[in-house]
Amino acid sequence: xxxxSTQDGLxxxxxxxxxxxxxxxxxxxxxxxEHGVSGTSLQMIADEMGVTKAAVYRQFKTKDxxxxxxxxxxxxxxxxVLEAAEAEGHPLxxxxxxxxxxxxxxxxxxxxxRVPMFDPVIIRLQAEYEPFQRFIERLYxxxxxxxxxxxxxxHAAMLSSAISVAVMHPLLxxxxxxxxxxxxxQMTSRMLGIPE
Amino acid sequence: xxxxSTQDGLxxxxxxxxxxxxxxxxxxxxxxxEHGVSGTSLQMIADEMGVTKAAVYRQFKTKDxxxxxxxxxxxxxxxxVLEAAEAEGHPLxxxxxxxxxxxxxxxxxxxxxRVPMFDPVIIRLQAEYEPFQRFIERLYxxxxxxxxxxxxxxHAAMLSSAISVAVMHPLLxxxxxxxxxxxxxQMTSRMLGIPE
DNA sequence: GTCTATAAGATGATAGAC
DNA sequence: GTCTATCATCTTATAGAC
Numbered sequence: 001x002x003x004x005s006t007q008d009g010l011x012x013x014x015x016x017x018x019x020x021x022x023x024x025x026x027x028x029x030x031x032x033x034e035h036g037v038s039g040t041s042l043q044m045i046a047d048e049m050g051v052t053k054a055a056v057y058r059q060f061k062t063k064d065x066x067x068x069x070x071x072x073x074x075x076x077x078x079x080x081v082l083e084a085a086e087a088e089g090h091p092l093x094x095x096x097x098x099x100x101x102x103x104x105x106x107x108x109x110x111x112x113x114r115v116p117m118f119d120p121v122i123i124r125l126q127a128e129y130e131p132f133q134r135f136i137e138r139l140y141x142x143x144x145x146x147x148x149x150x151x152x153x154x155h156a157a158m159l160s161s162a163i164s165v166a167v168m169h170p171l172l173x174x175x176x177x178x179x180x181x182x183x184x185x186q187m188t189s190r191m192l193g194i195p196e
Numbered sequence: 197x198x199x200x201s202t203q204d205g206l207x208x209x210x211x212x213x214x215x216x217x218x219x220x221x222x223x224x225x226x227x228x229x230e231h232g233v234s235g236t237s238l239q240m241i242a243d244e245m246g247v248t249k250a251a252v253y254r255q256f257k258t259k260d261x262x263x264x265x266x267x268x269x270x271x272x273x274x275x276x277v278l279e280a281a282e283a284e285g286h287p288l289x290x291x292x293x294x295x296x297x298x299x300x301x302x303x304x305x306x307x308x309x310r311v312p313m314f315d316p317v318i319i320r321l322q323a324e325y326e327p328f329q330r331f332i333e334r335l336y337x338x339x340x341x342x343x344x345x346x347x348x349x350x351h352a353a354m355l356s357s358a359i360s361v362a363v364m365h366p367l368l369x370x371x372x373x374x375x376x377x378x379x380x381x382q383m384t385s386r387m388l389g390i391p392e
Numbered sequence: 393g394t395c396t397a398t399a400a401g402a403t404g405a406t407a408g409a410c
Numbered sequence: 411g412t413c414t415a416t417c418a419t420c421t422t423a424t425a426g427a428c
Contacts, residue, residue, distance in 0.1 A: 157362045
């Protein structure tokens with residue numbers, strides 16, 4: 001996995017994509033959320049778009065670039081959420097806002113939200129690619145609130161993952177978004193001992 | 197993914213494997229936990245074992261059979277846990293025991309435990325292959341306790357996934373097993389309102 | 393149980409025409 | 411921006427010798 005970017009130093013939300021590139025990313029994300037990165041070939045992406053592989057390679061030089069671009073786009077959405085939270089000033093308020101908005105994101109984008117969290121290829125990428133590392137550290141910091149011990153880290157780990165997974169869980173497949181949103185917010189608050 | 201088994205009607209724990217087959221499954225599970233099913237080739241498995249691909253194909257006719265066998269073996273370990281829980285008789289006691297033992301399993305096998313839960317290939321397999329379907333339904337039933345509403349299902353979904361993910365979470369990478377075990381048990385109890 | 397050798401197809405990626 | 415055609419390499423899988 002080659003790890004270079006042409007857009008270093010930018011906020012993820014400042015990265016611009018052409019309409020053609022966006023179409024590639026949409027098709028790729030859909031397939032990757034179903035089959036994972038390794039289980040998704042360029043042929044599959046091209047077929048999903050109704051074009052040939054060569055047309056896809058016009059927009060992105062390598063498969064890696066597509067995976068990086070998808071991760072950037074997903075993180076960009078979380079970046080907005082994170083900045084809204086950090087703007088709260090007080091760490092505990094910030095954490096509450098962050099969790100609240102993460103629930104919104106997860107429920108609104110049930111299929112795609114968990115992709116960057118659980119795919120082994122993207123996990124590797126996040127560990128190797130500096131901008132992703134920096135972003136995740138920021139996210140963890142906000143998720144930890146004011147605490148620092150093992151318990152706080154367990155809370156943060158369980159919450160961030162439970163939200164991502166719950167929205168896709170077979171047991172909850174038939175639950176509508178509104179109900180899921182309300183229940184998830186209640187549970188996250190309860191886990192942290194925040195009054196409901 | 198062809199979905200046939202030669203060992204139908206057996207409990208997972210009654211399936212027997214030769215020593216050579218076990219070596220294949222060990223190598224495959226290790227690689228799959230790092231790279232996912234699609235990201236793991238038979239060449240990688242053979243290299244990990246220090247033999248050639250042909251030697252691997254002696255033990256299992258297809259890659260699918262290896263993936264099925266790994267899933268059977270993982271479920272077999274959860275099956276023991278599930279049976280211990282079901283033997284409790286009272287559904288609420290059963291759920292408490294199940295969660296307790298799931299935490300044990302997850303902590304003892306931090307790398308492998310989440311494999312069957314999150315790999316897209318295995319998720320598909322579980323939906324298509326009847327013995328897996330039946331087992332998962334049994335597991336969910338025990339996880340739900342006596343309740344039936346959305347809230348109970350959210351609890352079950354969040355708990356089962358949060359346990360699996362937490363043990364592998366980067367925020368908890370440096371936490372030792374003993375501490376992790378204690379913290380996880382406390383959290384699962386708290387989420388369900390079980391007195392600690 | 394292991395090997396070498398090989399087949400048939402898929403994969404990521406490129407060249408060059410329209 | 412799309413296509414056809416091509417490439418080297420990797421993939422799953424098999425045949426047959428030791």
